[in-house]
Every structure is written in C-alpha cells, then in structure tokens.
Amino acid sequence: MTSASLGMAHTSSQAAILDVIRAAGTISRVELTRATGLTGATISTVVRRLINEGLVLEVGRAESTGGKPRMLLQLDPTARFAIGVHLDHAGITYVVSNLGGAIVTRWRQPGAGSDSPAEVVARIVREIGGMIARTGIDRSRVLGLGVVSPGPITAAVGMVLTPPSMESWTEYPLAEALEDGVGVPVLLDNDATASAVGEYWAGGIEPTSAFAALYMGTGIGAGVLVNGTVYRGASSNSGEIGHICVDIDGPPCWCGSRGCVEILAGPAAVVTAARAAGLDVGPAERSVAESFAAVARAALRGEPTAAAILQRSARYLAVAAHTLANIMDLDLVVLTGPSFALAGSLYLPAVEDLLSTAFFARQSHPVRVTISTNASDSAAVGAAALVLQSELAPRQSGARLQAELGPEPVPAQGRTSVVGSLG
Template sequence: MAWTGSNLPAVGEYNQTVVLDAIRRHPDGSTRSKLASVTGLSSMTVANVCRRLLASRLIDEHGTRVSGPGKPAGILRLNPDGGYSVGVHIDPAVVTYVLVDLAGEVRDHTRSGTPSAQDPRSVIDEMARSIDALITTSGVDRSRVLGIGIATPGPVNIEDGIVLNPPMLPHWHKVPLRAALSEATGLPVVLEKDVTAAAVAELWYAEPSDSRDFAFVYYGTGLGTGIAVAGEVVRGISSNAGDPGHMTVDPNGPVCVCGRRGCVGYSVVPRALVERAQREGIMSGTLPAGPAGIAELDEAFSRLAAMATGGDQRAHAVIVDAARQLARAVVVIVNLLDIERVIFGGPFWSRIAPIVLDVLPGVVRDDPALVPPHAVRFTESAIPVDVAAVGAASLVFDSTFSPRASTLLISAD
C-alpha cells in the first residue's frame, strides 16, 4: 500500500512522514521525482520535505541516477545512523533488549532473566541499567536514540502506561512501567501489548508487495494474535486486542481454567503439549506448576519437538493434533477479518514449525467453515532475534515516522 500525501500547508508534518516512509520502502534509493510520483505530492513539496530530512540527517543523498534528459537526479536513502530505538520484550522466561537503527538493522542485543521482584522500583532500575549498558556497548551516538519501546504480555493500560496483571508474571501488578522507565532513562517510552508489537514489526519490515492485512499468530508460553487491517494494527478500545485463547477448538477437549472445554490457548500451548506427552508416557517427568517451571518447560518442549521431527510417531501425533486445533482457530480469525495472510512466530514457534506448516494449511483450506473465497498464505516471520523485541523498537519508529490518516483529523475542541 502506497501512502499519499497532501499539499495543504497545515499537514506538513504528515507529508514528512509520507516521504520518509516512501524512502524507507525503497532501500535501493529513490529520486525526488519518483517520490513525488508515489506519494502524490508536488515536486516542490517533496523537495522541501527532503531538504528538512537531509538537514536532520534522517536521510542521505548518494550518487545520481540518469533518467532522461537533464541533470542526473540525486538518489535518496535512509541514513541508518539518523536514529536508533531500543526495544524491550518482557517474556515470562527472559527479557530481550535490542538496539535497532533507522534502516531496521539490529545493531546489538542482549538478554537477562525476567525481573520478579515485587517492588516495581527494583524492576525499573534493573531494566534501566540493562538499557544503558546496551547503548554504551553498541557505541552508537546516544543523542540519536529516539526512545524505548516495551512489548509486554497483556493485559495492559496503554493510556496510563501500566502493566496490569499478566497471568505468567504474578508479581507484575499495576506496574507504572512507562513513566517510571522514562524517568529512569531520560528517554521517551512507548508501551504495547507484545502481540501488537509483533504486528507493528511485520508492517515496518514488510516489502512493498506484501499484504497489509494479516494476523500474526504469536506462539510463546501463551498464544496471542496481532492483527493488521489496511496497514494499521488493530488494538481495540483498551489496546488489549489479540487474545484468542478462549476460542473453542475441541468441544471434548480438556477443561480450561475458564471452565470451558477445548480452548485453543489451553490446548495447543507448549505446556499443554508437554503435559500430554508426559501423561501418555511419551516423555518422562512432571512440569512444576506456574512461572517457576518456565526453564523446565523450555527444555521439555525442545525435547518433544526434537522427538517429533526425528521420527517418533507418538510425539509427532501430539504436534499434528495441536496443528489441527490451531487450524480451527485460524479459520475463525480468517473468517472474521477476511485476511490474506497468517504469519507465525514467537519464542517456541520454530521448534514445531515444520510439522505445523505441513499440516495446518491443508486443514484450513479443507475446513467447510472457511468462508472467504480467496487463498490464504501461511508464512513465518523473517524478523531476526526476537520479533516482539524488534517490534517494540519498531513502535518508536512507527509512532515517529509512520504516516497515519488519523493525524489529519481536526479536533472540534
């Protein structure tokens, strides 16, 4: 989808984001005349915007390109060192920190154990120290760091920047993370639900030809769905959209914590698959309950996936059943949103991806409940390191540089 601008003087800032976004989507470079063509802006408007972007070092001019008679046109590209952002993904098992440049390159990353202290101040202090160390060791110009993006499990209060009470983070109760971390680091902070951050990342890193209508299925300790429609993420009225966990996929399945049977978020997550394998004697051992068992879950799930891909038929059947159940949830999501693509990712995803992607597309395609007549593509996230952490970093760029028609609305106040 190509964003087009406006020549009205009142929306100069919006036009700047339109031009910058167009340059970003052409990594091989673009000329001013090409930018005018793809954005719908006048040549003079594009020239003025590019002058400001060059002065702020957000873009560079490299070489020239000959296209017809006249003076060769300068080639404009993003300046990777024009700005940086820090992305933080808070997972029940680990916190991932990434430093991303304006061109989308991950310059540095690190991980630490997820803080579990009940005192929010100690949590904030530990995160601030990790962020400071990341910026220092990366060697980038600290003055060009635009801000920090945080991706956290929901539910969250985005308006106030508060992490409410994530089920797998029992000590994180109403933590005022945004304001406290901004105060501790001196940087602007944006807070987002992790699955939404992942969807933002997919939009930010998308090729020009990629679909802008998709669902991102996040497979971690829990199951979540980030949604993008017409090139914008769907957040919902409280910014907690994307929780399909209590969607029934097996009426005869195990009883979920909500009291219903066969909820997808209870049936297909790593803990459920490992516990089934242990009950059926495929694997030995018993997982500790709650967040204390995260490390053991990670190890056991890796063993189960390795057995399944290595030829153990019973282990393979466990993953296949999960793929079929997940496919039923995907059908509901596709029907509801009429999307063209489903993207899979998350910390536990890659271990079962070969089996799931061998089974799930056919189950979705052959499901009599599938309504949209078009084909649905199933892909894996190509984003490096940790998609939610990179998504959190993208949030900073997205909030700063991505054009939004909503910014043109004039308030009646």
C-alpha cells in the same frame, strides 16, 4: 491503496515521505511524488528539511533514461536508534535497532521469574545502560524504548490481566518506572501486536495487504495490520486468538473462559500432554519454554508421541488462524514467536491445509502462510519497530500513541512524546 490514500493514511506529509523512503530503500523525488500523491513542491520542501535534520541522505544518481539522472534518497540508518524489550516470565530479550530497522545488537537475559516488578525494572535499567555503552551509541540519538509483554496492556497501568506466572505485574506502572530509570520516552504494547509491526517494518509485506502475525511464546496471540495500520480494537487488545473458545465444555482458562485454544493447545498444554505420555521434558521446575523446546526437538527427530502431541496442537492453532482469516479477510499469515521458531515447520502444514481448503474467500484470493525470519526475537524486534514507526511514519489510527486518542496506549502519564527527538 492509491498513492493519494497512502499519503492520507499518515498523520503528516513528512510521515508519508519517510515511510515510502524506508520501504523503497532508495527512491527519487519524482518517484516519491508518484508514491505518495503529494505535490512536487511539498516533496521538495519536506525532503530538504529531512536532509537538514540528518534523517535522509542523497546517495548518488539513478541511471539516466534520457535527460538529467535523478538524485536518489535513502534514510541514514545511523541517524537515530530505538530500543526494544520483550518482558516475559521465561526471559527478557533486548534489541537495538537503527533507523532502517536493522538490528544493531540483541541480548537475552533471564526472565522476570519470581522477582518483584521493582527488582526486574531495576535490572532492565542496568542492562539497557550496559547495552548502550557496549554498542557505543550516542544516547541523544535514541528515539525511545518500546516494551512489550503478554496479555492485555494499557499505558497508564501496564498489564491489566496477566497469566498466572506474571500475576504480580497486574497494574504495575511499568512505563512510568522505566521512563524514570532509562531517561527516554516509553511505549507499551502487547507482544503479538509488536511482532506484527516488526514484520511490516522489516519489509517484504505489501502496504496494501491485510496480514496477521500469529505469535506463540508461552501463550498464543496475534497482531493484525490492514494497509500498514495496526487494527487495535477498543482498548488496543485485538487479536487474542489464543482465547477463541473451541470447546464450550473444555477446561477453564486463566482468562475466565473455558476451552480456549491456548489452554487446549498452547505450549503449557503441550508440555502437560507430553508428561502424561511419559516423555522426558525435564524436571517439573523447568520452564514451559524449555520443556516445550524438548518436545519440539523430539518431534523433529521423528519421535511419534511427541509428533502426535504437536500435530494436535497444530490443528487447534489452525482453527484459530482460520477464524481470524475469515473475520479479517487476510491475505497473509506469519507464524512468529519463540515457540514457532522451534516448531514452526510442524505447525505450518496444518495452518496451510485448513486455510487452503476452508478459508471462506478462497475463490477470491489465497492466504499465504510463512514463518518469520526473526521468529525467536520477534517481540523485541517489534518493540523497537513500534518506536520507529511511531516517530517516522505515524498513521491516523496506528501505532502513533497520543493521550487524546483515548484508550489506545500513550506515552506514560502524558509525558514528553518521542517526536521531540526528531526535531
């Protein structure tokens, strides 16, 4: 990507400048001009405004290379904050992230379970209030709330197709209910897409890369970013690799298809296979996440049956990763989510092996495969990053969510956008 196209990818010169400052850590005005392709006059005007708004700091001068040393700029991490929530049947994870993307606090509570959506939303509102109070954050500095959950999701009605464990959430107006309760704008997205945004926002991924975050919690999905922009598809539900059919005569999946990767090799399938093989994964009422963790621990100890079950799961997952890499011509795949946090080391070799030997464009470039450093909480971290990216560095077709963009997620019911919090 050229410097000029980097600026054009954003919705404004301010967005481009903030994104570059965030990614660089510290940077001079001259370097901003080179990186964004914007004029020196534009850089000077926008940076002055950002300093006046308290978003950017001057933090000293760079070493002189001959001539007057250049003043360095960086984001003020305490200027704004974002809240991320990952809502799942097995657990609800909360994070508060500062402007630079660092996690201020994180908290995990029991999941939605069999409680009604209204009961769970009331609990989330209470828990967010308590978390803000404990951290001492000024509410006026909270940009917004990002909420992510499994499966297809829209802003107007929340989840539109849910796994059996969360069937009661279908078409529940989640964003509206939470915005009423918490009092800040709400963005909705699926957990896999959010995890990809979180990986990008945390740094270490080239702005010109095409990468996917493969997410495995109790289900399997993926989020894809190309040149720093989320690839969303027609309804913001791209990347459902768990529902790639790998056996046309296979068992029925909850999505309506047959022989999907998720139904054959997801955590629930792993637990079912382990029980059938006589492994001790706890009582039947135990959650899939807890039982999968038991299988993973047994495999990591070297228990051969558990290892064989996870190796079979890994081969299916590798096929899904290979399919996505071929379609999107990826150069990086990140394994993330609670299940990969436990068993990523058992899945990584299978994905690496298939991509190194069968990726279609392997003669042109390799596909690197890594495990996220935030795998266990990546969806909640990504939910907060969605808010940060939406407000700090909105892109033309990325996570900036406005009603006029049609089927992409939007702030609930056309309510006030979080952009107002940036002045």
